[in-house]
Amino acid sequence: MMNRILSGDRPGSRVLAVLLLAIFFGLALAPFLFPGIKALNVAAKVLVFVVLVASFDLLLGYTGIVSFAHTMFFGIGAYGIAIATTRLGPTWGALAVGTLGALLLSLLLSLAVGLFSLRVRAIFFAMITLAVAAAFQTLASQLSDFTGGEDGLTFRMPALLSPSFEPFEDDFLGVTVDGRLISYYLLFAAATLLVLALLRIVNSPFGRVLQAIRENEFRAEAIGYRVVVYRTLSSVISALFATLAGCMLAVWLRYNGPDTSLSFEIMMDVLLIVVIGGMGTIYGAAIGAVLFLVAQSYLQDLLRIGSEATSGLPWLAALLSPDRWLLWLGLLFVLSVYYFPTGVVGRLRAARARPPA
Amino acid sequence: MSARDLDWKPLALVPLLALATLPLVGSPSTWLTLTVAGLAMGMIIFIIASGLTLVFGLMDVLNFGHGVFIALGAFVATSVLGSMGDWTGSSELWRNLVAVLPAMLVAMLVAGAVGLAFERFIVRPVYGQHLKQILITMGGMIIGEELIKVIWGPQQIPLPLPEGMKGAWLLGDAAVEKYRVVAVLVGLAVFALLAWTLARTKVGLLIRAGVQDREMVESLGYRIRRLFIGVFVAGSALAGLGGVMWGLYQQSVVPQMGAQVNILIFIVIIIGGLGSTGGALIGALLVGLMANYTGFLVPKAALFSNIALMVAVLLWRPQGVYPVANR
Numbered sequence: 001m002m003n004r005i006l007s008g009d010r011p012g013s014r015v016l017a018v019l020l021l022a023i024f025f026g027l028a029l030a031p032f033l034f035p036g037i038k039a040l041n042v043a044a045k046v047l048v049f050v051v052l053v054a055s056f057d058l059l060l061g062y063t064g065i066v067s068f069a070h071t072m073f074f075g076i077g078a079y080g081i082a083i084a085t086t087r088l089g090p091t092w093g094a095l096a097v098g099t100l101g102a103l104l105l106s107l108l109l110s111l112a113v114g115l116f117s118l119r120v121r122a123i124f125f126a127m128i129t130l131a132v133a134a135a136f137q138t139l140a141s142q143l144s145d146f147t148g149g150e151d152g153l154t155f156r157m158p159a160l161l162s163p164s165f166e167p168f169e170d171d172f173l174g175v176t177v178d179g180r181l182i183s184y185y186l187l188f189a190a191a192t193l194l195v196l197a198l199l200r201i202v203n204s205p206f207g208r209v210l211q212a213i214r215e216n217e218f219r220a221e222a223i224g225y226r227v228v229v230y231r232t233l234s235s236v237i238s239a240l241f242a243t244l245a246g247c248m249l250a251v252w253l254r255y256n257g258p259d260t261s262l263s264f265e266i267m268m269d270v271l272l273i274v275v276i277g278g279m280g281t282i283y284g285a286a287i288g289a290v291l292f293l294v295a296q297s298y299l300q301d302l303l304r305i306g307s308e309a310t311s312g313l314p315w316l317a318a319l320l321s322p323d324r325w326l327l328w329l330g331l332l333f334v335l336s337v338y339y340f341p342t343g344v345v346g347r348l349r350a351a352r353a354r355p356p357a
Numbered sequence: 358m359s360a361r362d363l364d365w366k367p368l369a370l371v372p373l374l375a376l377a378t379l380p381l382v383g384s385p386s387t388w389l390t391l392t393v394a395g396l397a398m399g400m401i402i403f404i405i406a407s408g409l410t411l412v413f414g415l416m417d418v419l420n421f422g423h424g425v426f427i428a429l430g431a432f433v434a435t436s437v438l439g440s441m442g443d444w445t446g447s448s449e450l451w452r453n454l455v456a457v458l459p460a461m462l463v464a465m466l467v468a469g470a471v472g473l474a475f476e477r478f479i480v481r482p483v484y485g486q487h488l489k490q491i492l493i494t495m496g497g498m499i500i501g502e503e504l505i506k507v508i509w510g511p512q513q514i515p516l517p518l519p520e521g522m523k524g525a526w527l528l529g530d531a532a533v534e535k536y537r538v539v540a541v542l543v544g545l546a547v548f549a550l551l552a553w554t555l556a557r558t559k560v561g562l563l564i565r566a567g568v569q570d571r572e573m574v575e576s577l578g579y580r581i582r583r584l585f586i587g588v589f590v591a592g593s594a595l596a597g598l599g600g601v602m603w604g605l606y607q608q609s610v611v612p613q614m615g616a617q618v619n620i621l622i623f624i625v626i627i628i629g630g631l632g633s634t635g636g637a638l639i640g641a642l643l644v645g646l647m648a649n650y651t652g653f654l655v656p657k658a659a660l661f662s663n664i665a666l667m668v669a670v671l672l673w674r675p676q677g678v679y680p681v682a683n684r
Contacts, residue, residue: 116668124631126419126491126622130665134620135664142657264616268499275492318507328427328498328509338482338494 005196009203011283013348020283023290027191031175031184042186046293047191048249053273054198054285055241060271061280062202063153063234064214068267069113069129072136073106074241075262077246080105082153082256083146091157099247103240110239114232137262152257161186161251194244199282201237211280260331269296272333278343287344299325367678371642374412377649379485386530388604392650396567397537399645400544401606405618406598406625407551414632414681416585418480422494423622426500429471430464430600431610432509435516437463453519457469457605464601465594471501472593476586481501498615505612513611524614525527540602547595564588615622623646628670630677639678640670 003010011017026033030043056070080102081095088094117128140147146152157179159165165179175181201207209230212220221227250256269292277288306320319327336343342350373391382388409423409620437460479497483489520534524534555561566574567581575581604610625644629636642664651662670678 020366060488064488066488102502124627127627131620131624131664131667135661139661268495271492271495300380321507324507324509327503328501330496330503330598334479334493334496334500337489337496 002047006199009199009282013351016287016345016348017281019287020346021227023286024258026290027188031181033284035175036194040180040184041097042297044332046289048245048252049185049273049289049293050286051191051194051248052245053270053277053289054195055238055245056270057274057279057282057285058198058202058210058241059235059238060274062207062214063210063231065231065235066126067129067134067235067238068126069136070238070242070270071165071262071264071267072133073257074078074249075136075140075244076106076109077102077248078250078256078261079147079153079246080243081250081253082148082155083248084298085155085157086153090158090162092158092203094245095158095251097138098250102243102247106237106239106243111232111357114235115228117152119265133262133264133267136212137258137264140262141258148257150258152255152260154255157183157251163253176204176227182251187252190248192246194241195282195286206230206233214280214292222297269353272329274343275333275336276340276343278347279347281343281345284343284345289343294328296325299328303328362661364679367636367639367674370678371639371646373519374643374646374650378646378654384530386528386532387653389528389531390533391653392646393533393537393541395649396642397534397544397645398606398648399642400541400623401599401602402493402618402645403544403638403641404547404602404626405596406622406629406641406669407547407634408595408599409622410441410629410637411551412589412592413626415564415628416484416554418481418484419490420494420592421491421619422475422479422498422501423592423596424617424619424649425475425498425505425598425619426468426472426503426596426615427603428505428610428615429613430468430597431614432505432514432600432612433464433467433597434601434604435461435509435514435610436515440520449478452477453521456519457522461598461601464597468597468600469590469594471592472596473586475501476589477592494624502612502615508554509612513609517608518574518605523607536605540606543598543602547552547598548634548638555634560584621663624667626677628667628677629676630679630681632681633677633679636677636679655658678684 011020027043027047031040032044034040040324042278052070052074059065059067059070077099081100082098084094084098084101085091088097113129117125134180141150143149144151150209156162160179165182167175168177171177182283202210209220209225212223212225213227215228217227246261248295249261254258273285273288273292274293275288277286278284288341300322301320303325308319310316311318318324340347375395375462378391379385379388382391382638392604407425408426409420412423437448438456451626462509472503475497479493480490482495522539524537525534527533548666553561555565563574563579563581563584565585567579571581593649607614621644625640626637628640628643629638643666647666648660649658653660
């Protein structure tokens with residue numbers, strides 16, 4: 001049964017299994033375990049990023065394609081919800097229209113980019129997607145009538161999902177049941193389903209072909225698989241999942257702007273999470289997202305302490321300033337590519353595989 | 358390459374683009390101003406892109422961190438020029454040159470030195486692995502950008518032109534800014550120097566031979582490794598020089614400028630054919646002209662026009678205007 005749900009892709013390491021269970025139950029019970037609005041926000045962000053990063057891993061880790069346009073599709077999802085609910089009002093119909101419209105746009109766009117540029121070498125594709133993503137970001141901030149420009153759009157959700165909705169008078173296990181809680185569980189259910197779907201995809205015969213292409217494109221073609229077709233499909237599927245992650249983000253934040261969903265920093269975060277968690281494993285996305293998003297807030301606090309402690313040495317204090325947290329993440333990133341190329345998941349699995357029991 | 362088998366079609370694109378926009382712009386004087394501005398911008402982009410395309414063409418390394426050297430060069434220039442207020446403030450051109458030349462030299466030296474370290478610590482472990490190259494040089498870019506913020510601060514710093522280079526010459530009704538002419542001249546000089554080095558000197562011969570058949574050249578007793586590291590350092594230094602020129606062109610510098618310019622450079626070297634110096638020149642001029650014409654005609658489409666240009670060129674020649682053989 002469990003095997004079925006996980007599509008036969010077992011964690012393959014006891015430590016990893018425990019970690020994954022801890023993450024799963026931690027997220028499932030987050031509103032009860034970690035009180036406070038900030039903690040719930042972090043948990044929701046983790047849910048969105050698990051989906052976003054897992055979808056990117058389908059492209060990077062499984063197919064071996066480097067794309068910098070992934071946040072573009074993420075942004076399309078978020079803008080889809082944002083624009084639809086601003087125009088049509090806070091109804092479920094608007095959510096559906098926004099989601100479907102965004103999916104359709106992502107489908108067409110990823111198909112166009114894929115067919116146009118996946119024939120060429122990996123490096124070409126990386127550069128072309130970088131340029132396309134930059135152009136899209138400019139477009140989003142310039143079409144201000146539609147997207148709210150740099151200010152972005154603030155919108156409302158259907159009554160059931162809005163914070164003012166409180167169906168019960170009494171608290172449940174010390175937590176007020178309100179629209180936010182319902183939204184959180186909507187996100188949780190969506191994330192679980194989407195991650196399981198991705199697991200299903202990568203462990204299907206189709207996923208094996210992608211891995212074959214990653215390992216040796218020439219041989220895959222020689223066996224008879226149309227490499228371009230598989231690559232394009234992989235990039236389309238990955239774009240669709242990223243779009244759904246964007247929809248999730250918009251439902252949670254009830255706001256969207258260029259910096260929230262399109263910025264290049266998010267693309268960097270996604271790359272970092274994939275590398276730290278472990279490329280080529282969907283589980284790595286979950287582990288990496290939790291590690292990264294917790295570190296992101298924690299590291300800044302830690303740096304603040306370090307910076308205050310070294311205030312006598314201006315140089316060191318400047319290096320440890322909380323604003324420079326990206327510097328340390330960058331170093332961590334380079335070091336993980338150096339010494340830790342398979343990420344947390346790869347390491348744990350390798351540690352399990354080494355001593356024959 | 359002899360004159361007979363010179364592929365002239367891409368060359369003709371530049372004047373064609375310029376002439377085709379003349380009726381759209383309308384006034385010839387505005388058109389001339391725009392054209393000179395476009396050529397100047399193109400030349401600066403070429404200086405930056407030439408280093409990257411060399412590194413790719415010769416070493417098969419795609420350096421996504423190239424932008425760091427641009428920003429580094431520009432910031433070094435702000436420090437050098439800032440400390441030479443007497444010379445930059447003077448309206449005599451030779452005094453300005455005394456200030457700008459050392460700024461450029463120091464910027465090239467610093468960028469080259471950092472390039473050496475970058476090659477050693479970031480690029481060397483990942484030769485031959487494209488995926489990791491993209492990832493790790495991207496990481497190097499983040500680190501470099503943050504270190505620039507540590508040293509110079511995260512804010513925008515003004516980089517005013519020296520007095521003598523400000524202003525414009527009037528050609529009839531058209532105003533041609535002096536600095537743009539300077540930029541075109543510097544760009545032409547860099548191109549001539551590169552072309553001459555690659556085609557006419559022994560170092561150039563060895564580099565070209567090393568690309569063709571590395572083992573063969575090494576077995577003749579030349580150390581291709583060292584030569585290629587030299588190419589990387591030279592590429593970084595050129596990016597530093599381009600950074601100074603770009604900073605003076607914009608008259609201000611921000612730590613993120615490298616990432617911003619990166620996109621333009623990628624478009625340029627894709628158009629040019631990865632690894633081709635001549636292609637990079639044509640690509641850069643096309644991009645510069647296109648950006649200035651569309652900036653005037655349809656300001657909102659400026660970045661799109663460059664992407665459209667890239668798509669159009671790739672539909673015509675999928676490997677770029679001057680495809681580099683055996684890639």
